[in-house]
Amino acid sequence: DIQMTQSPSSLSASVGDRVTITCRASQGISNSLAWFQQKPGKAPKSLISDASSLQSGVPSKFSGSGSGTDFTLTITSLQPEDFATYYCQQYNSYPFTFGQGTKLEIK
Amino acid sequence: EMQLVESGGDLVQPGGSLRLSCVASGFTFSSYAMSWARQAPGKGLEWVSTLTASGGSTYYADSVKGRFTISRDNSKNTLILQMDSLRAEDTAVYYCAKRGFFDLWGRGTLVTVSS
16 A cells, blocks of 8 residues: 655644645655645545646645655645645555645644 | 535444435536545544446445445436444544545535444
8 A cells, every 4th residue: 555644744834924745655656646625624625636736716825746756735825714734645546545634733 | 516415424333334325416427436535533534435437446445345335326426335334443524525536525424333
């Protein structure tokens, strides 16, 4: 199975900051990587697929990059509604696997 | 507007069965693979199962293989998860999602396995 490791597990930032979350795959997954945002008590929301393709309706402040084993999610100009937990997921091969999550908190 | 609505979650005893449904609207359901994921209380996301658009191929997490069955009725735009031999560790919110990369999620349905 492919293991997905996110770092950091938690992150404190201020409104207006730019943050980067990293996701590393235990083996190469090409660009078969998705990112999700989840707020407490809510379903996850898709942000990015194919490592860097923004889902319809997702603001351009979110961006993704990477290929192979190393991927990043960058969020610019943080706003209060961006503080949430973020997950990555590989869909290159079964079983599909998620990272453990990164909790983004207000400093 | 594309939408997925799950139902069927309940409190069930260990060893029992439950059938979850997910009704899709706003897109051509029969054209897409569909998936289930779950999230135990206070924990992260776990992929459970994926079914191809035609229904011809199914994939399962090892944790549910042999106990859960994914299926679909394209005439009713409905995805099904039949869950048998339920265990306490199956307690979670179950989400239905579009495609294997979950580009659309439902709101989830809570399954509690407890005596």
